[in-house]
Amino acid sequence: MKLKNKTAIITGGTSGIGKATALLFAEEGANLIVTGRRADKGKAVETECRRKGVRCVFVEADHTRLEDCQRVVDATLKEFGQIDVLFNNAGIVTKGTAESTSEEVWRDTFDINVTAVWHMCKLVLPHMKERGRGAIVNNGSDWSLVAGRNALPYIMSKGAVGMLTKAMALDHAREGIRVNAVCPGDTFVDRWMEKGYFEGSDPVKIEEAIREASEYIPLGRFGQPEEIARAVLFLASDDSTFVTGHLLLVDGGNTAQ
Numbered sequence: 399m400k401l402k403n404k405t406a407i408i409t410g411g412t413s414g415i416g417k418a419t420a421l422l423f424a425e426e427g428a429n430l431i432v433t434g435r436r437a438d439k440g441k442a443v444e445t446e447c448r449r450k451g452v453r454c455v456f457v458e459a460d461h462t463r464l465e466d467c468q469r470v471v472d473a474t475l476k477e478f479g480q481i482d483v484l485f486n487n488a489g490i491v492t493k494g495t496a497e498s499t500s501e502e503v504w505r506d507t508f509d510i511n512v513t514a515v516w517h518m519c520k521l522v523l524p525h526m527k528e529r530g531r532g533a534i535v536n537n538g539s540d541w542s543l544v545a546g547r548n549a550l551p552y553i554m555s556k557g558a559v560g561m562l563t564k565a566m567a568l569d570h571a572r573e574g575i576r577v578n579a580v581c582p583g584d585t586f587v588d589r590w591m592e593k594g595y596f597e598g599s600d601p602v603k604i605e606e607a608i609r610e611a612s613e614y615i616p617l618g619r620f621g622q623p624e625e626i627a628r629a630v631l632f633l634a635s636d637d638s639t640f641v642t643g644h645l646l647l648v649d650g651g652n653t654a655q
């Protein structure tokens with residue numbers, strides 16, 4: 399029960415890494431505010447977390463809107479009266495080179511992957527400062543540290559998350575607020591199947607395609623959302639009281655190559 403009597407906000411908790419983190423945090427005793435745009439999925443996560451014996455409220459929110467970010471923070475303080483942990487997880491993946499990326503894709507990527515992270519931090523800071531404590535965990539990427547091909551807007555945005563994390567860690571260290579980032583490598587989430595990354599109806603062939611696609615990773619497989627969630631728990635809990643400004647790679651060894 400590493401988060402007993404703590405309250406956490408998880409942005410983008412309707413699926414993938416955010417959902418896995420919500421479930422793990424619930425097992426560790428945290429009361430939760432889970433956000434996202436898909437209310438049906440958010441309500442299902444809310445129900446699953448409550449079954450684990452904690453209080454959990456889903457707040458439908460589009461974090462590209464400042465007013466929605468404000469509503470999430472207000473709802474948390476109204477419901478629980480405190481914010482111990484903010485997990486800035488909501489994000490989108492976009493493709494393109496400097497040449498092929500459109501203005502719209504650039505803006506959309508930065509709106510959610512960077513500006514929303516800053517907005518949420520800005521909104522929880524006065525409360526955390528007043529209490530003299532708080533842990534912020536941002537979801538970066540292995541691409542917060544190294545680059546890749548044909549994903550320029552995404553890589554730029556995750557690079558910015560890395561530096562926002564370090565700069566905020568310095569600015570707020572003496573206020574008792576720790577700021578870190580989890581930096582996942584390729585992690586298999588449902589969205590990949592929804593996006594049609596692995597097509598077909600034969601589960602054996604899909605399994606084989608997934609295995610082949612993950613060959614480049616030293617550990618020989620994609621990560622699981624639950625494996626990223628455990629790293630987020632470390633950064634959010636008192637297990638990491640002397641850790642701030644850290645970008646924690648959870649990438650199966652990919653960036654060691």
Ligand SMILES: NC(=O)c1ccc[n+]([C@@H]2O[C@H](COP(=O)([O-])OP(=O)(O)OC[C@H]3O[C@@H](n4cnc5c(N)ncnc54)[C@H](OP(=O)(O)O)[C@@H]3O)[C@@H](O)[C@H]2O)c1
Nearest residue numbers: 410412413414415434435436460461488489539584585589
């Ligand atoms: N999977 C990977 O390989 C990987 C690797 C490195 C980093 N990451 C990072 O992990 C984070 C989570 O992604 P995931 O892989 O778990 O994929 P996912 O299942 O697609 O999760 C993305 C989450 O973000 C939410 N979201 C997106 N735009 C939003 C908006 N405008 N307002 C509110 N919520 C929004 C989505 O909720 P709604 O759709 O309900 O709004 C969803 O809950 C992202 O920041 C991603 O960059 C993932």
